[in-house]
Amino acid sequence: xxxxxxxxxxxxxxxxxxxxxxxxxxxxxxxxxxxxxxxxxxxxxxxxxxxxxxxxxxxxxxxxxxxxxxxxxxxxxxxxxxxxxxxxxxxxxxxxxxxxxxxxxxxxxxxxxxxxxxxxxxxxxxxxxxxxxxxxxxxxxxxxxxxxxxxxxxxxxxxxxxxxxxxxxxxxxxxxxxxxxxxxxxxxxxxxxx
Amino acid sequence: xxxxxxxxxxxxxxxxxxxxxxxxxxxxxxxxxxxxxxxxxxxxxxxxxxxxxxxxxxxxxxxxxxxxxxxxxxxxxxxxxxxxxxxxxxxxxxxxxxxxxxxxxxxxxxxxxxxxxxxxxxxxxxxxxxxxxxxxxxxxxxxxxxxxxxxxxxxxxxxxxxxxxxxxxxxxxxxxxxxxxxxxxxxxxxxxxx
DNA sequence: TATGAACATGTCAATATATACATGTTTAAT
DNA sequence: ATTAAACATGTATATATTGACATGTTCATA
Numbered sequence: 001x002x003x004x005x006x007x008x009x010x011x012x013x014x015x016x017x018x019x020x021x022x023x024x025x026x027x028x029x030x031x032x033x034x035x036x037x038x039x040x041x042x043x044x045x046x047x048x049x050x051x052x053x054x055x056x057x058x059x060x061x062x063x064x065x066x067x068x069x070x071x072x073x074x075x076x077x078x079x080x081x082x083x084x085x086x087x088x089x090x091x092x093x094x095x096x097x098x099x100x101x102x103x104x105x106x107x108x109x110x111x112x113x114x115x116x117x118x119x120x121x122x123x124x125x126x127x128x129x130x131x132x133x134x135x136x137x138x139x140x141x142x143x144x145x146x147x148x149x150x151x152x153x154x155x156x157x158x159x160x161x162x163x164x165x166x167x168x169x170x171x172x173x174x175x176x177x178x179x180x181x182x183x184x185x186x187x188x189x190x191x192x193x194x
Numbered sequence: 195x196x197x198x199x200x201x202x203x204x205x206x207x208x209x210x211x212x213x214x215x216x217x218x219x220x221x222x223x224x225x226x227x228x229x230x231x232x233x234x235x236x237x238x239x240x241x242x243x244x245x246x247x248x249x250x251x252x253x254x255x256x257x258x259x260x261x262x263x264x265x266x267x268x269x270x271x272x273x274x275x276x277x278x279x280x281x282x283x284x285x286x287x288x289x290x291x292x293x294x295x296x297x298x299x300x301x302x303x304x305x306x307x308x309x310x311x312x313x314x315x316x317x318x319x320x321x322x323x324x325x326x327x328x329x330x331x332x333x334x335x336x337x338x339x340x341x342x343x344x345x346x347x348x349x350x351x352x353x354x355x356x357x358x359x360x361x362x363x364x365x366x367x368x369x370x371x372x373x374x375x376x377x378x379x380x381x382x383x384x385x386x387x388x
Numbered sequence: 389t390a391t392g393a394a395c396a397t398g399t400c401a402a403t404a405t406a407t408a409c410a411t412g413t414t415t416a417a418t
Numbered sequence: 419a420t421t422a423a424a425c426a427t428g429t430a431t432a433t434a435t436t437g438a439c440a441t442g443t444t445c446a447t448a
Contacts, residue, residue: 001403001436003291010298020426033293035286040405042428065413067426084295084302087310090317092229094288097197099227099351101278103344104204108278110338116281123284144304144373150297153369157293157362164358168351175347179338195406195433214396234435236398259443261396 004044005053007034009072009080012054014147016071019045029134029151032158045070053079102172114176121169128162135159198238199247201228203266203274206248208341210265213239223328223345226352239264247273296366308370315363322356329353 007030011022019041026035036044045068048054053076056068072080098120105113135155142148201224205216216239217232230238239262242248247270250262266274292314299307329349336342 003289003294004404007294010294013298013301018426019428023426030294030297032287033290033297035289036404037406038427039407039429046428061425062414065426080298081301084298085306087313088291088295090314090321091291093226093352093355094290095197095229096227096288097282097285099348100197100201100204100224101282102351103224103227103348104207104274104278106339106341106344107207107275112279119281120284127284141369141373144370145300147300149369150300153366154293154297156365157296158287160358160362161287164354168354171350172347175335175343176338198434212396213398217396230434231436232397233399233437240398255395256444259396 004036004040005048006080006083007036008041008044008048009053009076010084012070012072013077013080016057016069018067018069020067022070029155032131033154048076052076110176110179114173117169117173117176121166121173124162124166124169128159128166131155131159131162198230198234199242200274200277201230202235202238202242203247203270204278206264206266207271207274210251210263212261212263214261216264223349226325227348242270246270304370304373308367311363311367311370315360315367318356318360318363322353322360325349325353325356 007026008022011017011025017025019038022041022045023036023038026041045054045056049056052073054070054072056070059067059069061067101116102113105116108116138148138152138155142152201220202216205211205219211219213232213235216235217230220229220235239248239250243250246267248264248266250264253261253263255261295310296307299310302310332342332346332349336346
């Protein structure tokens with residue numbers, strides 16, 4: 001697999017940065033589809049240096065603080081592009097603990113169920129709001145050859161995903177609140193508004 | 195975390211079954227939000243027995259084949275319900291390698307990008323079809339207190355998730371094709387100028 | 389009755405991930 | 419000058435997960 005390897009190579013392919021910077025990326029935009037702790041990043045960078053896919057320059061920040069500024073090598077670039085070109089089969093669906101809980105929720109009284117659903121709803125709404133604010137940075141669709149195009153489509157994907165999750169939670173709440181008219185419920189369709 | 199623990203307890207809380215059966219569940223409906231290999235399941239069951247959260251009866255299948263039929267204990271039931279009641283904060287967004295690839299895809303020519311997107315699109319459509327067929331088993335919404343209600347809402351969630359992913363991929367393809375035309379038009383403009 | 393698919397249970401090694409431990413520097417604000 | 423937040427880089431331990439190794443039985447069917 002070595003997915004972290006390619007995530008790091010991809011970032012360094014954009015521009016050189018330190019391990020700390022990579023960690024920050026994983027906590028910002030990328031966090032919508034990737035993440036890693038620094039305890040994973042530093043050893044991986046070490047490995048990538050050994051494999052001659054990246055190298056670093058030491059920069060002095062302030063008086064004595066040594067920063068390792070990592071760059072991708074030609075070999076690294078080549079390996080990254082090979083990975084990027086490969087048409088990989090669809091991944092397994094991701095694990096989702098909240099769905100797992102809802103799967104088993106018939107053991108919960110309806111009030112508790114609604115409470116858990118409402119709590120998740122609030123959290124997802126909050127995330128959607130923050131993603132929407134980020135989206136305001138894009139008045140138009142960036143052009144295809146730029147980094148910002150990648151930033152834009154995954155941000156849009158994240159927004160769509162959150163909207164969709166919110167819709168599902170709302171449906172679950174609706175079912176819980178309306179035990180009757182079961183025939184009617186099935187008439188609704190699951191179309192997603194954009 | 196011990197999420198597998200609760201996934202197993204939840205299943206055994208529905209009804210007793212073998213480790214093999216649990217593995218099958220993880221490859222069927224549950225696979226839309228949970229999975230585990232048998233190499234993870236058997237050791238976990240062993241642990242749960244030690245913790246007295248489950249126990250097993252040995253059943254003879256055929257002449258000599260011993261099957262371990264696992265059941266949940268009262269202690270296990272209690273611990274499962276405590277877990278189920280707890281209002282947990284939202285999980286980190288799941289990792290998604292295809293989104294990661296698309297994030298970096300500006301290094302790909304437009305044709306390759308569209309090819310990768312179309313390939314994913316076909317696979318997600320196929321999964322959506324199979325989920326939709328499963329949904330045909332539910333002519334009405336099952337009542338709240340039954341296992342089938344849990345089955346139903348997560349199946350509906352899986353369908354919504356696939357529809358949404360498909361919409362996102364289609365949007366990405368649309369952007370690629372439109373921008374491509376724009377660039378072609380630009381090329382034409384240049385040639386006219388020349 | 390031979391055969392292959394599904395049933396059934398386990399271990400082992402490698403990798404991936406999370407959390408805590410450990411140590412310091414720089415920068416901006418008070 | 420003090421302080422707190424952010425910068426910066428690592429290691430260690432525990433847990434989670436994957437994929438391979440290992441072994442055997444039962445059942446349907448050709």
